[in-house]
Amino acid sequence: MSRNKCGNRKKATSGTIIIFILCLIVAYIMIIPFFWMVSASFKAKTEIFTKPIQWIPKVFRRVNYETVFNEIPFPVYFLNTAKVTICVTVLQLITCSMAAFAFAKLNFPGRDKIFLGYLATMMVPWHAIMIPQFMVIQKFGLYDNHLSLILTGAFSAFGVFIMRQNMLSIPDSLNEAAKIDGCGPFGIYTKIALPLSKTGLATLTALTFTNVWNDYMGPMIYLDTDTKKTIQLGLATFKREFDTNYGAIMAGTVISLIPVVIVYALAQKYIVEGVAFTGVKG
Amino acid sequence: MRQKEKKLKVKKKRSSKLDRREWLAGYLFLLPNLIGFFVFTAIPVIMGFIVSLTDYSGFGKLNFIGFQNYIKMFSDSSFLIALKNNLFYTFTSVPLTILFSLMLALMLNKKLYFGNGFKTIYFFPNLTSMVAVGCVWLQLFETKNGPVNQLLASFGVENPPKWFWGTSTAMLSIVIVVVWKQAGYYMVMFLGGLKNIPFHLYESAKIDGATPLKAFRYITWPMLSPTTFMVTILTFIASFQVFDIINVTTEGGPGRATNVLVMRVYQEAFRYGRMGYASAIGYFLFLIVFILTLIQWRAQKRWVNDDM
Numbered sequence: 001m002s003r004n005k006c007g008n009r010k011k012a013t014s015g016t017i018i019i020f021i022l023c024l025i026v027a028y029i030m031i032i033p034f035f036w037m038v039s040a041s042f043k044a045k046t047e048i049f050t051k052p053i054q055w056i057p058k059v060f061r062r063v064n065y066e067t068v069f070n071e072i073p074f075p076v077y078f079l080n081t082a083k084v085t086i087c088v089t090v091l092q093l094i095t096c097s098m099a100a101f102a103f104a105k106l107n108f109p110g111r112d113k114i115f116l117g118y119l120a121t122m123m124v125p126w127h128a129i130m131i132p133q134f135m136v137i138q139k140f141g142l143y144d145n146h147l148s149l150i151l152t153g154a155f156s157a158f159g160v161f162i163m164r165q166n167m168l169s170i171p172d173s174l175n176e177a178a179k180i181d182g183c184g185p186f187g188i189y190t191k192i193a194l195p196l197s198k199t200g201l202a203t204l205t206a207l208t209f210t211n212v213w214n215d216y217m218g219p220m221i222y223l224d225t226d227t228k229k230t231i232q233l234g235l236a237t238f239k240r241e242f243d244t245n246y247g248a249i250m251a252g253t254v255i256s257l258i259p260v261v262i263v264y265a266l267a268q269k270y271i272v273e274g275v276a277f278t279g280v281k282g
Numbered sequence: 283m284r285q286k287e288k289k290l291k292v293k294k295k296r297s298s299k300l301d302r303r304e305w306l307a308g309y310l311f312l313l314p315n316l317i318g319f320f321v322f323t324a325i326p327v328i329m330g331f332i333v334s335l336t337d338y339s340g341f342g343k344l345n346f347i348g349f350q351n352y353i354k355m356f357s358d359s360s361f362l363i364a365l366k367n368n369l370f371y372t373f374t375s376v377p378l379t380i381l382f383s384l385m386l387a388l389m390l391n392k393k394l395y396f397g398n399g400f401k402t403i404y405f406f407p408n409l410t411s412m413v414a415v416g417c418v419w420l421q422l423f424e425t426k427n428g429p430v431n432q433l434l435a436s437f438g439v440e441n442p443p444k445w446f447w448g449t450s451t452a453m454l455s456i457v458i459v460v461v462w463k464q465a466g467y468y469m470v471m472f473l474g475g476l477k478n479i480p481f482h483l484y485e486s487a488k489i490d491g492a493t494p495l496k497a498f499r500y501i502t503w504p505m506l507s508p509t510t511f512m513v514t515i516l517t518f519i520a521s522f523q524v525f526d527i528i529n530v531t532t533e534g535g536p537g538r539a540t541n542v543l544v545m546r547v548y549q550e551a552f553r554y555g556r557m558g559y560a561s562a563i564g565y566f567l568f569l570i571v572f573i574l575t576l577i578q579w580r581a582q583k584r585w586v587n588d589d590m
Contacts, residue, residue: 015494019389023400026386029462030403033418036429040421049427099315107301108308114316121323123575127523127544128568131551131561132326132333155318185307214411216526221552232413236530239417246421253414260409268402271409275470 034257041065041250048246064251074252076227077234082259084149084230085212091154092208093201100163100200101193105175106185115164118157127217134221148222149230153212159204162274166200167193199270206267207274210260231256330568334561351562360538361546361563367453368542372521375457379517380510382465387472388502401473404466412463416530419459420446452532452539459527464520468513475509476502508582515578519571543567 035055040048042060068074102108103115126133133152142148170193178188194201219233229237235252242248264271334351336344355361386404390397407415422430423445431442445455479502487497503510525544528534534541534549543563551560 016392016394019392020394020396023389023394023396026389027400027403030407030466032429033407033415033422033462036422037414037418048421049424051427051432053429053432095315095318098311102308102311106304106308106311108305111308114312117324118319121319121327123571124323124327125519125523125567125571127525127547128564128571129323129326129330131547131557131564132329133322134551135329135333135557136321136326151318152322155315155322157319157323160315185304185311189311210409214409214413216411216413216530217548221548232411235417236413239413239420239530249417250421253417256414257410260411264406264409268405272401272405272470275467275474 037250037253037257040247041254043247045245045247064247065255067245067248068251068255072234072238073227074231074234074255077229077231078255080146080228081213081230081232084146084153085209087146087150088153088212089205089208091150092156092159093204095155096159096204097163097194097197097201098189099160100167101189103160104164104167105170105172105188105193118160122157122161130217130221137222143222144224144228145222146228149212149215149218152218152222153208153215156208159208162204162207163197163200166197170196199273202267203270203274206263206271209263210271213259330561330564333558334565336558337556338558338561339555340557347558351559352566354559355562355566360541363538364541364543364546367538367540368522368524371453371457371524371542372518374454375460375521375524376514376517378457378461379464379468380513382461383468383513384472384510386465386469387476388498390469391473391476401466401470404469406466407463408467410463412526413530415459415463416527419455420531423455446532447536449536449539452536456524456527456531456540459531460524464517468517471513472506472509475506479505511581512578515574519574522567522570 039055039057041064042057042062043054044061044063047054047057103111137143137148137152142151174192174196175188178192183191214232215230216232216236219230220236223229223233226234226237235249235256238252239249333344335346335348337347337351338344390401390404394400422428425431425442425444425447428445430445434442443451445451483501483505484497487501492500523544524542525548528540528542528545529548532540534545544567547560547563547567550556550563
């Protein structure tokens with residue numbers, strides 16, 4: 001954040017007070033939906049749409065969480081999503097950092113042309129190619145299999161791009177020195193490139209994790225069996241089937257958000273940093 | 283002399299051997315990602331176009347029908363309505379997002395008590411899933427006793443809007459939710475742009491007696507234009523891919539009021555099994571995004587001296 005370089009005026013002017021109040025109002029608008037969500041998840045059905053609204057429940061009831069855990073396979077959804085998310089994230093870290101290393105630190109014919117191809121496909125919206133991609137998955141016999149989500153998510157041009165930018169900032173003199181010491185490309189990759197691009201790895205981890213965790217349309221297309229569904233798909237189906245069980249829907253929503261909140265708390269800096277890259281992502 | 287030449291030759295030979303080892307390493311490092319990229323992105327890009335020239339239904343052989351799918355599109359009322367809805371969504375959500383996120387960035391660009399805390403809070407909705415956000419806003423916008431309409435009632439509004447359930451307000455409700463969710467994201471981009479404006483410009487403007495409004499008009503706005511342009515293109519592109527939030531809240535309804543392009547692709551392909559036609563719509567979408575990206579790249583080359 002940019003701070004005024006002249007910090008000599010410490011007195012709060014009336015202008016800054018107005019801005020501060022505006023900030024508070026916006027913060028309120030940003031937070032209140034989440035407040036509603038948590039609050040409603042602890043209420044009985046009749047206590048939710050009261051007049052006036054009881055923002056803090058009189059009694060905290062567990063009934064909605066019991067519904068979510070016992071009547072629909074929410075824990076299964078949760079585990080499925082965790083499995084897919086972790087697999088995609090790990091695979092992306094490996095494949096993207098390796099490709100990025102090749103693009104940033106190794107010389108071979110056709111390198112820049114291939115990279116241009118990567119850049120060009122970053123602008124292909126997934127929605128435009130989801131049908132042919134679905135056909136490929138079908139050909140492999142992976143429909144209704146978690147592998148469909150894992151494989152289609154494991155290779156990202158965007159991830160390669162982030163990692164490449166990071167590795168370009170590693171000075172070449174380090175590589176040269178390692179080469180003279182008899183270090184091969186693999187050694188340079190594991191001993192120099194990876195340890196020195198921790199920021200990129202952290203950014204990619206955080207972004208991929210939240211993206212895959214929040215994915216809805218991918219699972220919707222690729223999964224069919226109820227016990228294979230991911231949490232977003234499960235939540236959406238539950239919402240459709242029990243339209244008026246407001247409290248339970250909110251309980252499910254709360255649970256689905258917990259991992260993302262944890263990631264945000266741990267890696268806020270890296271996630272915000274990732275925004276800068278998206279500017280070029282297009 | 284001759285010896286030296288010989289030495290050089292030997293050196294060259296050895297280095298080319300080393301080179302070749304590096305080439306091999308390069309390809310090997312690239313391979314895992316390249317295979318995946320090829321199978322799941324490059325091939326589908328080509329396949330999508332081929333399928334769009336057929337009447338493929340998910341089974342059987344590809345039966346080529348030329349550009350009929352593309353011609354059919356422009357006489358198909360469902361598609362045209364979806365396109366119209368999508369354009370409405372684009373031309374409301376893009377300016378509102380820019381306005382709102384720029385406002386937030388300007389507010390937080392000052393030295394402010396709890397400034398970083400505000401930034402953290404504003405960015406948060408962006409990380410949550412559209413499904414979760416949709417579920418919550420469906421309740422907030424509840425027509426009878428939902429909190430939003432209770433608030434409106436307390437201000438004396440007699441006929442509160444029906445939000446997601448009203449033909450004329452459904453798309454607007456979607457826009458509100460999306461702007462609420464993504465404003466923090468573009469705010470971070472704008473903050474980056476604001477940070478790059480040299481401070482001395484404001485100082486000299488102040489000496490010249492410029493009001494804050496004038497400083498904004500003649501310094502901030504022009505200096506920020508590359509960022510504004512980039513945000514415009516990004517939100518434009520994203521607006522043609524809207525789907526999740528609509529599928530969770532209105533499912534394209536009421537009637538066809540919130541049916542959009544991606545929803546058309548999805549429904550044609552997976553509900554009616556018209557894979558060929560759906561691919562054509564998908565390619566149409568691709569074309570829009572392609573043109574927008576080209577414009578962005580062109581302008582970026584002219585405006586921004588990125589170190590890419």
